[in-house]
Amino acid sequence: xxxxxxxxxxxxxxxxxxxxxxxxxxxxxxxxxxxxxxxxxxxxxxxxxxxxxxxxxxxxxxxxxxxxxxxxxxxxxxxxxxxxxxxxxxxxxxxxxxxxxxxxxxxxxxxxxxxxxxxxxxxxxxxxxxxxxxxxxxxxxxxxxxxxxxxxxxxxxxxxxxxxxxxxxxxxxxxxxxxxxxxxxxxxxxxxxxxxxxxxxxxxxxxxxxxxxxxxxxxxxxx
Numbered sequence: 001x002x003x004x005x006x007x008x009x010x011x012x013x014x015x016x017x018x019x020x021x022x023x024x025x026x027x028x029x030x031x032x033x034x035x036x037x038x039x040x041x042x043x044x045x046x047x048x049x050x051x052x053x054x055x056x057x058x059x060x061x062x063x064x065x066x067x068x069x070x071x072x073x074x075x076x077x078x079x080x081x082x083x084x085x086x087x088x089x090x091x092x093x094x095x096x097x098x099x100x101x102x103x104x105x106x107x108x109x110x111x112x113x114x115x116x117x118x119x120x121x122x123x124x125x126x127x128x129x130x131x132x133x134x135x136x137x138x139x140x141x142x143x144x145x146x147x148x149x150x151x152x153x154x155x156x157x158x159x160x161x162x163x164x165x166x167x168x169x170x171x172x173x174x175x176x177x178x179x180x181x182x183x184x185x186x187x188x189x190x191x192x193x194x195x196x197x198x199x200x201x202x203x204x205x206x207x208x209x210x211x212x213x214x215x216x217x218x219x220x221x222x223x
Contacts, residue, residue: 005108006174007163007174008105010174010178011104011157011161014066014070015070015097015100015153015156016097017070017071018070018071018074018156019096021073021075022074022088023074023078023093024074025077025079025082026078026081026082026086032082035075035079036075036079039071039072039075045064046064046072047183049061049062049065050062050065050180053175053176054176059173062175062178065179065182066175066178070156070185073182073190076189077152077189077193079193081148083197086145092149096149096153099131100153103157107127107157110124125158128157128158131154135147135151139151152189155188155189158185159181159188160178163178163180163182
């Protein structure tokens with residue numbers, strides 16, 4: 001019960017940081033190069049604090065990594081919305097916040113009512129898919145970027161919940177797992193943004209890495 005409530009609070013707080021960072025990135029569009037440099041610096045600092053928390057067993061260090069990874073995820077999405085010449089309005093933010101709160105409440109109830117974490121994960125994924133598919137459809141078919149923002153928000157939410165469900169032990173540190181989830185959300189969201197911005201060229205980069213890995217494996221086997 002205690003971890004479920006912590007997850008709910010962390011999810012809302014992280015979403016607010018993500019949204020605020022996205023909003024500020026669009027507003028500070030003239031400073032995007034500096035924001036990107038700052039985001040890379042924050043990523044390095046976040047990784048450092050996560051490792052310090054893991055090594056020194058100081059849970060407060062995980063708060064720093066969670067805050068920074070959510071902020072730089074917002075920068076990634078903000079850059080995409082800026083390049084698409086879409087400014088996130090206050091109304092759109094409130095609509096997305098309402099949907100996010102509703103979904104978090106549903107997921108909280110699922111985690112509280114379902115004892116088995118595997119079943120909770122299946123139900124959570126089902127609830128997220130129910131919300132995710134219409135968002136993607138409306139985004140692609142109508143070009144309404146509110147649904148693009150919601151789609152990225154749902155990806156963030158998925159990793160938030162995954163961090164709770166996949167805890168190794170019942171008494172393991174939720175902050176540590178949530179920090180892992182925040183890093184996962186950042187990398188997936190940023191990769192999707194790169195794919196969208198480059199019109200799919202980022203996919204070719206992934207293919208080239210896969211090809212080079214396979215060739216190395218073949219050479220190793222042949223030796």
